[in-house]
Amino acid sequence: MDTSVLVINCGSSSIKYALIPVDPDRPRLAGLAERLGSSDARLKGSNSLGEPFEQPLGSADHATALEAILERLEGRLPVAVGHRIVHGGEHFTRAALIDDAVVTAIERTSALAPLHNPANLAGVTATRRLFPDLPQVAVFDTAFHQSLPPRAYRYALPEALYRDHSIRRYGFHGTSHAYVSRRADALSGLEGGGWLTAHLGNGCSTCAVWQGKSLDTSMGLTPLEGVVMGTRSGDVDPGLHAHLSRQLSWTIERIDEVLNRGSGLLGLSGLTNDMRELEAAEAEGHAGAALAIEVFCYRIAKSLAALSCALPRLDGLVFTGGIGENSAQVRERVIALLPHFDLQLDPTANSETIRGREGRIDTGGRQLWIIPTDEEGQIATETRQRLEEAAE
Numbered sequence: 299m300d301t302s303v304l305v306i307n308c309g310s311s312s313i314k315y316a317l318i319p320v321d322p323d324r325p326r327l328a329g330l331a332e333r334l335g336s337s338d339a340r341l342k343g344s345n346s347l348g349e350p351f352e353q354p355l356g357s358a359d360h361a362t363a364l365e366a367i368l369e370r371l372e373g374r375l376p377v378a379v380g381h382r383i384v385h386g387g388e389h390f391t392r393a394a395l396i397d398d399a400v401v402t403a404i405e406r407t408s409a410l411a412p413l414h415n416p417a418n419l420a421g422v423t424a425t426r427r428l429f430p431d432l433p434q435v436a437v438f439d440t441a442f443h444q445s446l447p448p449r450a451y452r453y454a455l456p457e458a459l460y461r462d463h464s465i466r467r468y469g470f471h472g473t474s475h476a477y478v479s480r481r482a483d484a485l486s487g488l489e490g491g492g493w494l495t496a497h498l499g500n501g502c503s504t505c506a507v508w509q510g511k512s513l514d515t516s517m518g519l520t521p522l523e524g525v526v527m528g529t530r531s532g533d534v535d536p537g538l539h540a541h542l543s544r545q546l547s548w549t550i551e552r553i554d555e556v557l558n559r560g561s562g563l564l565g566l567s568g569l570t571n572d573m574r575e576l577e578a579a580e581a582e583g584h585a586g587a588a589l590a591i592e593v594f595c596y597r598i599a600k601s602l603a604a605l606s607c608a609l610p611r612l613d614g615l616v617f618t619g620g621i622g623e624n625s626a627q628v629r630e631r632v633i634a635l636l637p638h639f640d641l642q643l644d645p646t647a648n649s650e651t652i653r654g655r656e657g658r659i660d661t662g663g664r665q666l667w668i669i670p671t672d673e674e675g676q677i678a679t680e681t682r683q684r685l686e687e688a689a690e
């Protein structure tokens with residue numbers, strides 16, 4: 299029997315899927331259905347030979363796209379489905395076997411992630427209909443950070459906002475920080491080390507992990523807080539909103555839109571949110587691109603230095619995500635901004651690390667690692683663990 303887990307990451311107009319076998323040497327099947335709800339929906343992916351395909355889906359909705367995905371699984375019926383759910387609030391401290399009560403609890407946290415949780419749930423509903431007999435597990439971006447102590451998760455706001463409205467730091471990218479810190483433990487031979495992890499993709503966050511537990515993280519109530527991202531501002535003065543409202547008469551919708559979609563690398567550079575393009579533009583003398591990269595790296599270093607306060611001992615740094623895994627320049631610049639951390643970068647290893655491979659890039663001192671993230675693999679692992687526990 300095939301013991302693969304089907305991982306589903308359902309957005310408002312897209313579904314990412316991956317069929318993950320237990321045996322890492324067996325091929326994964328993965329792809330993306332996008333532009334769902336438009337008249338131009340399509341499914342892209344690769345088969346078990348690694349050959350790409352692209353299939354028009356007309357005006358498919360989520361349910362139709364899932365049927366098309368099913369046909370792309372080459373007859374391999376999964377043993378379970380693992381769903382990425384963005385927000386689990388305080389209710390979910392780990393993955394949960396989905397039943398009606400879990401769906402209701404996820405619906406209750408939707409106020410905290412109004413764009414993401416309803417879309418994630420649409421995937422759960424469609425998948426439960428399509429596979430009524432398969433166990434389904436919800437894996438939350440926030441769950442890994444439920445180990446934060448109050449000093450890290452409480453904002454200095456009136457207590458009632460926490461008590462009555464659940465306003466606190468939740469943190470995101472939990473599956474990625476969990477995965478890379480676990481790999482760092484395994485690769486370094488340090489059982490339960492103290493790691494600072496930097497997930498640098500379009501969304502970016504940092505995390506302090508001690509003995510496999512998240513102790514602090516840069517993202518907060520929403521995924522807008524923290525370091526500079528592709529189009530998100532990260533930290534700004536909380537007084538900014540009132541200032542823009544009073545002085546420029548901006549509506550809260552406009553402020554939210556600008557901070558989420560018009561800021562970050564894109565806003566600073568006035569050019570693009572794509573790090574590759576920014577690096578090329580900086581090399582050609584584009585001042586905005588140079589400033590964007592400088593601010594980006596400085597804010598990451600500053601965030602890592604701040605998060606180091608959470609750790610009883612710092613064993614090393616881990617870089618992951620599209621930028622963290624691929625940009626030697628960003629890694630070098632971040633490390634150069636932490637001279638008091640005893641980090642000794644190996645410039646050759648840093649620039650020659652093979653894309654997609656794990657690699658150690660220090661010559662001594664504290665350990666420096668590049669670890670390609672595997673959020674789908676982590677969701678499949680947590681799905682299996684949850685099922686095994688339920689079977690005991």
Ligand code: ADP
Nearest residue numbers: 498499500501571572573574619620621624625
């Ligand atoms: P997402 O958060 O959407 O999953 P990724 O983790 O794929 O995104 O990261 C996307 C970012 O990674 C983009 O800014 C992209 O420019 C950057 N990136 C990808 N490859 C490289 C590279 N070779 N050098 C520098 N940046 C890169």
